[in-house]
Amino acid sequence: MDTNTTHPTPGDGFTTSEVQQDVAEWDSRNWHPPVDAEGRERVYEEVKSIADLVPGLRGVRFMGRVRALNVGWGRSTREKGARGWVAVMLGDEGGSVGIKLYFAQTPYPIQLGSLLSIWTAFLSASPKSESGSPISTGSSSTVSVYANMFPGRNRSDCVMIMAENEGSRGVCRVPMGAVGSGRKELNGLMTLESWKNGGWDGVPGARILVCVSSIGAPKTVKRKDKEGKEIGSVSVREVELVDHTGSVVWSIWGEDLNSSLESWEGKGTVLLITEPVFKVGFRGKTGLVLGRNTWVDVEPECADARWLKRWWRGREKRRGRMGLRVPEEVFEEEGWDGPRPALFKLADVDEWARDEPHQTFTGFISVIILDVYLVQNYRRNMLMYTECCDTPHYTNSPSLTPLLCPNCHQPLSFTLNPHLFGTLLDETGCIRAKDLIWAPRAWEDLLGRKMEEVYLLGVDGCMELEERLRGMRGSFWVGWVGEEEEEEGIGGDERKVERDKRGGELDGEGDGKWQMQVGGKLCVLGMKM
Known part of the structure; x- marks a missing residue:
């Protein structure tokens, strides 16, 4: 027996040169x-x-x-x-x-x-x-x-x-019928409120420009025949579309667009919908569906779409993104126990944030708590809050088994609801508590207990704590994280939103990821009575 015999390695029948030639052909434009x-x-x-x-x-x-x-x-x-x-x-x-x-x-x-x-x-x-x-x-x-x-x-x-990259992202983005300089303006465009108030009736080629605000979890609807017998089921998802005048719910039946919806999640994707169908549903609920003559342009390249994208980003910033977490390491530790901590008035903070929006600073503000809503939110089962897939989630007590998001099925991490408190004011101005980003240490200093223990107080305990906190003056340690420079164009918008979702980890930026999350917000890091 010849022990030097070598066995060929099994392959797919193609030589190396044939494989390389095939790959080169597919890479060629x-x-x-x-x-x-x-x-x-x-x-x-x-x-x-x-x-x-x-x-x-x-x-x-x-x-x-x-x-x-x-x-x-x-x-x-x-x-x-x-x-x-x-x-x-x-x-x-x-x-x-x-x-x-x-x-x-x-x-x-x-x-x-x-x-x-x-x-x-x-x-x-x-x-x-x-x-x-x-x-x-x-x-x-x-x-x-x-x-x-x-x-x-x-x-x-x-x-x-084709893969979406720097070279193909702007290809075929200009919508049909665009006019003006560089074909960047749209004729026949109406606002969402105008479309709902009769613009859908008898207007050929009606167009609306909207942003995808949120995408609901899939629901299964049973189908029945005329005799009431079940003949099957169909999946339906509701997508909230918004512009600067109003909102409408887009009902998507079937699973043909599921992959499209997943790529739009949380990005504020701009859609130009031509000839949408107005539908009156159960109990007079109105909405939007796609008809036979409806078509959709995704992220169209035109001046109106860029304006709507900027509006959506400003709207999201004003909404507060209350579920954000604030790590103290992003700020200077000496701001808390340093020899000369700065004491700001609310007017000073406002002036500094407007004049130097890209700077980061820390200090103290001394404010009075005017409104407290502990009992109200406890009775509504809304003490704890988080946000996932652009959908708010509430509970009073996070259970031992983590709650899952109905959209992405990921475990939810809750924090106290900023709506527990109303207005904070000093001698120069006021600010709403829900517009602040609260760190866990700030909640514990203010309430005197861990966040997870608040629900143990019950109605009587919440009422007693609410009466003690209302009208109280306290010194809050706050910090401002500078806003990030904005990038222009479709690619810049998508990259910025992607950084916001992933915490700025596109390039392994370390501590910079926290600046991506809380940029342009006043953060409450702690409190002293």
Whole structure:
């Protein structure tokens, strides 16, 4: 027996050179499907604008962003091997194209706003499917051409889902119909309040520009037939959309947009919705749903969208983000027991914060507590507070088993509700307690007990403590963390929001992450009677 015999390492049948060549082709911006079914090389003409697409038998390549999305399941008479299809409306600033993408096993991971590159050899002017029914991909008045594609089975068809990076983030962001200098202004735009008060009725091409404020947990609704028998169930999620005039609830039925919602969570994503449908639901509750002719532009590039993004960020800052934690190590320790601690009036703090918003300082303020609401919040089961997935959560006593967020299913960490106290004032001004960021040490110094022990007082104990604290003057150790410099543009907005969510840990900044969280807020670090 020859002991020097070596056994080859199992592989996939491809040589190293073949693998490297394939990777290089996919990395190239000029990649195209190499050959047709008969082995002949195809030539794909690059079309810069969707408005230039014409029906016919011609190999073309174009790009666009998904404006409408619908997933269908079932066997197709046209494509025998397909298990279903994803019908999308793809668009840029020039026009839209309806595409029906068949899949063999699972749907493609496409989201609203995804940037797609399409290679196809045939475009049609008819929106009819193999059954004779229209392809549900958006408004027929805006879709100029259509395509049926089965990537993987038809060698002449290919779709590439482009990654979002610095180079592709601004591609195909200008909404259709934008006018003015640089095509950055929108015609026919109405406020959310105007749309709810009748703008939805009989106005062709009505548009609203909104921000995603919060996304509710999925709920299961049972479906019944006319006889009351249960025939199945469907998932529904409610998304709150806001602008500077009001808010509306967008009800999303089914699971087609779940991946899109996850990417929007907590970012204040701006949506330009064209021809939304006004719906009156149960008990006269009004809301918004997507109709057959509705399409959505995600993070459009226009002046109105940039203004709304700035408004949303200011709104979030004013809301206070009460669930933030304040570590004392971000401030100088000598500010508490130092030889010359600074004593500020509220007017001094206001002047300093306005003149030097990027500076960090600590000191004392001596204020009187005017309002205390311990008993009221205890009876409402709202002593403890936290915020997760842009949704507030309340409880009186954090249980031994941590409560889970119904959206992300992560354990919740509670702190005392800043609404326990009302106005704090001195000789120069006043401030609301809910606008401050309270450290755990400050709560313990003020209440004389740990935060988790407050609920043990009961109604009588809360009433006694409330009477003792109302009208009391105390010296609070406070600190101001300078605001971060803002970055302009879509990429800057997204990076800043991402830093805010992750605590500034994009570049491993250490203590700088706490400045990302509490920047532009007055923090209460402790108290002396």
